[in-house]
Amino acid sequence: MKRKLLNNLFAAVIISCATSAFSETPHWDHGEQATWWSLQDTSQTPPLSFPFAECGVGQHQSPVDLASAKIDQTQVNPMEILYSIDTPDFFNTGHAVQVNTSTHYTGKLKIGEESFPLTQFHFHEPSEHVVGATTFPAELHYVHVKSDGRLAVLAVAINVGEENATFQTILDNTPPDSGGKKQNSGLQIDPAALLPKLEQPIKYYTLAGSLTTPPCSEGVQWYILPQVITISDAQLTQLKSFYTNNNRLPQNINGRSILTAQ
Numbered sequence: 001m002k003r004k005l006l007n008n009l010f011a012a013v014i015i016s017c018a019t020s021a022f023s024e025t026p027h028w029d030h031g032e033q034a035t036w037w038s039l040q041d042t043s044q045t046p047p048l049s050f051p052f053a054e055c056g057v058g059q060h061q062s063p064v065d066l067a068s069a070k071i072d073q074t075q076v077n078p079m080e081i082l083y084s085i086d087t088p089d090f091f092n093t094g095h096a097v098q099v100n101t102s103t104h105y106t107g108k109l110k111i112g113e114e115s116f117p118l119t120q121f122h123f124h125e126p127s128e129h130v131v132g133a134t135t136f137p138a139e140l141h142y143v144h145v146k147s148d149g150r151l152a153v154l155a156v157a158i159n160v161g162e163e164n165a166t167f168q169t170i171l172d173n174t175p176p177d178s179g180g181k182k183q184n185s186g187l188q189i190d191p192a193a194l195l196p197k198l199e200q201p202i203k204y205y206t207l208a209g210s211l212t213t214p215p216c217s218e219g220v221q222w223y224i225l226p227q228v229i230t231i232s233d234a235q236l237t238q239l240k241s242f243y244t245n246n247n248r249l250p251q252n253i254n255g256r257s258i259l260t261a262q
């Protein structure tokens with residue numbers, strides 16, 4: 001008995017040593033977003049012990065109040081949204097309801113001659129981008145990552161109205177537990193089914209920003225559609241049953257302009 005206890009203790013020590021030898025992402029949540037920058041990875045020495053410092057010192061942070069920005073009406077690159085049907089994974093990230101595209105997926109966002117493959121899309125409740133006093137009930141982020149590591153996020157505001165059948169499939173297949181992933185379900189999702197009706201050429205607003213969750217990395221180009229989509233009241237309630245208030249508050253615009261052709 002004593003030996004068993006000793007063995008267990010020994011195992012516990014080995015496990016804790018093994019984990020402390022690697023960098024550990026600090027736990028974070030939306031409720032403490034004002035202090036994300038100060039969260040520490042105690043396995044590292046400064047400055048590496050503050051992996052989320054950019055959330056505090058960054059000057060091009062997202063989201064923003066779109067009404068606080070100077071709007072530059074100019075020539076912008078044409079946008080093409082080339083999403084196709086996929087059999088994705090349904091992922092509860094611990095912070096949001098998310099859909100991860102499959103490895104062979106070819107859907108992409110094209111800006112001018114540049115292509116940004118769609119890697120995942122997820123939802124915030126309520127919206128992260130606001131327009132003056134207006135906050136939307138929710139916001140959809142399509143995240144695209146180019147082979148050189150650059151990110152482009154396409155954002156769509158969500159209002160309450162008609163229900164969206166594709167959104168229902170996503171809600172019904174997202175695991176309830178943090179970190180849960182539903183893989184190989186064979187379920188087909190068309191990411192384009194969550195887009196608003198778009199005119200050609202597609203109108204959009206664009207600005208430089210960051211990830212809206214730790215580590216708040218900058219160098220993210222944001223593309224925001226002026227049209228909203230709708231989900232039903234019941235669907236909004238179901239979304240909230242996963243995560244509510246998983247929105248970062250608007251960050252200082254710091255002189256950034258929003259470019260648009262409108």
Ligand SMILES: [Zn+2]
Pocket residue numbers: 122124141212
């Ligand atoms: Zn997001």
